[in-house]
Amino acid sequence: MLCAALATGGLIPTISPADAGEIVVPATAECVDTNLRVRRGQRVFFSAIGTATYGFEGPPVDDSPVTNPDGQRFLPYVPSATGARRPIDGLFPIGRKRDPFALVPGPIGLLVGRVTRDGKPFPIGASGVVAMPGTGKLQLCYNDVPGAHGDNSGAYRVAFG
Ligand SMILES: [Ca+2]
Numbered sequence: 001m002l003c004a005a006l007a008t009g010g011l012i013p014t015i016s017p018a019d020a021g022e023i024v025v026p027a028t029a030e031c032v033d034t035n036l037r038v039r040r041g042q043r044v045f046f047s048a049i050g051t052a053t054y055g056f057e058g059p060p061v062d063d064s065p066v067t068n069p070d071g072q073r074f075l076p077y078v079p080s081a082t083g084a085r086r087p088i089d090g091l092f093p094i095g096r097k098r099d100p101f102a103l104v105p106g107p108i109g110l111l112v113g114r115v116t117r118d119g120k121p122f123p124i125g126a127s128g129v130v131a132m133p134g135t136g137k138l139q140l141c142y143n144d145v146p147g148a149h150g151d152n153s154g155a156y157r158v159a160f161g
Contacts, residue, residue, distance in 0.1 A: 013042045020161030023140060027052035027067075027152035030103070031114060031141035036160065038115060038132040045161050047127045048111045052154030054144050061094065067109025069126040069156050071096050071143065101145045110143040111156055 015036065023034050025048075038044060048069035056064050062083075065073040074091035096107040103121040104112045114121040115134035121141060122133055132138070140158055142149065 013039065015042060015044055015161065017161065020159075022157065022159045024155050024157055025111065025140045025142060026155040027054065027109075027142040027144070028149050029142070030144075030146060030149050031112075031117075031139040034138045034140055034160065036138045037136065038138050039135045040132055042132045043129050044132060044138070045129050046111070046113075046124050046158060047160075048124070048156045048158040049126075050154065050156040052109060052142060052156060053152060054108050054142075055148065055151035057097075065094060065097075066091060066154070067107075069109075069111040069124075069158075071107025071110035071125070073097060073109065099145060102143045103141055103146060104143050106143065108143060111158065112141040112143045114139050114141060 019036055025032055051066045051068055053064045053066055063075060065075055067073050073094050073096060075094055076091055077085040077087050078092045079085060098106055099108050102108060104123050106123060111124045112121045113124050115132055115138055116136035119134050124130055144152060
């Protein structure tokens, strides 16, 4: 009883500092293992950087946009309705592309997690604390349609703790 009381006494279960780590998530790999074992309800902090691409997209984009871990997309120029591409110094945001068939139905390129191979993928994004939906080994994934990761490029670097 005492243990149960302690477990529900308002303490937020987090992972041990010793289990904190960093991993590269290539966009070509559907998911990669973190070697972090988590428990359901445990809160894990994530911070992700980097850019990747999900493959060629037809009109009106007609190019291979770059994504960030929040699933925002960018082009290295300013597109126009006429097809003209005005060069810029940096990246031009073109919004998210929601795909109902992606690992997580939602933005392509989003950083996604799942607990064990068979777990249901859940959104993470670029930064934040996420309560783990299950118990087991945590995997991190690039949100794309399963089987469609082969034409991707780039990677996200993800710190967790
Ligand atoms: Ca793809």
